[in-house]
Amino acid sequence: MKVANAEQMKRLDREAVREYRIPGIVLMENASLGVIRAMETKYGRLWGRSVLIFCGKGNNGGDGMASARHLANRGAHVQVVLLGEPESLQEDAAANYAICERMKIRIHPVVSPKDFSSVSRWISKADLILDAILGTGIVPPVRGLVEQAVRRINRSGKPVISVDLPTGLSADSSEIVGEVVHADLTVTFGLPKISLVQYPSLSNAGEVHVADISLPWELVDQAEIPVELLGEEILQALPPRRPDLHKGEAGRVLLIAGSRGMPGAAVMAALSCFRSGAGLVYAAVPGRVREFFHKQLVEGITVTLPETERDHLSLSALPDILAAARGKKAAVMGPGIGLDPATGDMVRSLIQKIRIPMILDADALSHLAGNTALLRKIRIPVILTPHPGEMARLTDVSDKVLKTRRVDLAREFAAAFGVILVLKGARTVIADPKGRVWINPTGNPGMATAGTGDVLTGMIAGLAAQGMAPLQAALAGVFLHGRCGDRAAAHRGKRGLLARDLIREIPNVLRTVDDKKRTR
Structure with a gap:
């Protein structure tokens, strides 16, 4: 599913009206019906419920007044707070206001702070509050009467449903600026918005429901929107397991x-490769790590490499690594290799000489900080999997900027350096060199624990080695990794999960995917 910003959504609405001759009031009617259906799904029958609706002066307020009509028809007790004079309403919003008046729905205009006095009583009696003040297209922060209304909504302690976006959120950014409604349910229209699929803004949206407002499928499909929400369709690209398959194939x-000190990273990454379906995993490790690796994973094959005095990989390991790369389908470099300067020399040399698709993770990324120009010299597909700290070092941006511009920074980096970038974290972002971006909806806070990044790297490598194109392997790996985390959390809870719990779930998740394919 595509993820739109404010301008893209405005363009879709405009073209639906102009090219397909769909009246704007029809789109507003479809939107309000979507709100009611989502409310019924979450809160059950609305008959007899007291619903207080805050409406702005624009189309979002029009959606709110159209919703007021449908709520009244369902037997709800509806009152509307209009932030502004009724005479300021235009076109479709004005039409719905007029209908509400004829239906004798109580509407209370608020044009100054003193007008809020009676609103406080309505809030105390409300079962549900509908926020239809501001939607797509605003530039926060909110001010004046809108800011005061948002504060009252947030202090109410009542369940809040936001129409299209929580008032105060921008559609285009995950940054929270000023006062923003804290919604329990957000019903957005047509397509999800950037702020509804990324943190921290997603924290204000509650449960997000995308309502179909009957935008023509062809219109949406042809729209040039480069950001998508990753879905199960990516799993169709998983390679079949032929009956006559052997481990080399x-x-x-x-x-x-x-x-030394981080041998477990190699074990978890290797085990995740195997669990994802790879037939053979060759672990190129320092000599003193070899014995530990074999004790933990007897299925793996080791390539013992020269090491530094600190038991880290040295530059002299380069010829052995290049020799070991022959005949392999994919390579991983980084988990647990450490920050020894000699290891950094090896990393920077290897990425320019290896000739198979490579996933760079963890310490390999730290060794590239300040040397990202090397990425432009690589002639093989490369996948980078930084966590936020590693991404901050690669891009030399602050944590705050990174947190609120994840989509933009991932897209810019991937395009600038010609790589596939997997920016890990809640709602992992994947970007490709063409400027396309995918946001992953799977996963949970229980995965915020040591080793889960090594698991992801191993899964992507395992899928790539089975013949998936690097981008497809990255997308499927991220989606499946989150799904494994969700399954592990369902069994054990989110607190106290281990990376090993995710690895145990990989075959179960893949079996479910294979079973679904067979039943189609």
């Missing part, structure tokens, strides 16, 4: 990982 992965 199932994919060979070269894993360059591990060091």
Whole structure:
């Protein structure tokens, strides 16, 4: 599903009216019916409920007044707070206001702060509050009467439903600026918006429901919108498991990982490769890590490499790694390799010489900080999987900027350096060199624990080794990784999950995918 910003959504609405001759009031009617259906799904029958609706002067307020009509028809007790004079309403919003008046729905205009005095009594009696003040297209922060209304809504303690967007949120950014409604349910129209699929803004949206307002499918499909919400359709690209498959054909992965103090990273990444379906995993590790690796994973094959005095990989390991890469379908470098300067020299040399698709993770990314220009010299597909701290070092931006511009920064970096970027975190962002972006909806806070990044890297490598194109492997790997985390959390809870819990779920999740394919 595409994810729109304010301008893209405005263009879709405009073209629906101009090119397809759909009256704007029809779109408003469809939107309000979507609000009512979502409310009924979450809160049950609305008959007899007291619903207080805050409406702005624009189309969002028009959606609110259209919703007021449908709520009244369903037997709800409806009152409307209009922030402004009724004479300021235009076109479709004015038409719905007129209908509400004829239906004798009580509407209370608020044109000055003193007009809020009676509103406080209405709030105390309300069962539900509908926020239809401002929607797509606003530039926060909100001021004046709108700001006061938002504060009253947030202090009410009542369930809040926001129409299209919580008032105060921008459609285009995940940043929270000023006062913003804290919704329990947000019913957005046509397509999800950037602020409804990324944190921290998503925290204010509650449960997000995308209502179909009958925009023509062709119009949406042809719209040039480069951001998408990742969905299960990506799993159709998973390679089939042929009856006559042997381990060599199932994919060979070269894993360059591990060091003294962090040998477990190599084990988790290798095990995740196997669990994702790879037939053979060759772990290129420092000599002193080799014994630990074999004790933990007897299925793996080790390539013992020269090491520094600190038991980290050294530059002299480069010829052995290049030799080991022959015949492999994918390579991973980074989990647990440490920050020894000699290891950094090896990383920067290897990425210019290796000739198979490569996933760079963890410490390999730290060794590239300040040297990202090297990425432009690479002639093979490269996937980078930074967590926010690693991304901040690669881009030299502050944590605050990174947190609120994840989509933009991922897209800019991938396009500038010709790589596939997987920016990890809540709602992981994947970007490709063409400027396309995907946002992953799977996963949960229980996955915020050591080693889950190594699991993701191993899963992507395992899928790539089985023949998936690098971008498809990255998309499917991220989606499945989150799904494994969700399954593990369902069984064990979100507090106290281990990376190993995700690895145990990989075969179960993949079996579910295969079963669905067979039943189609």
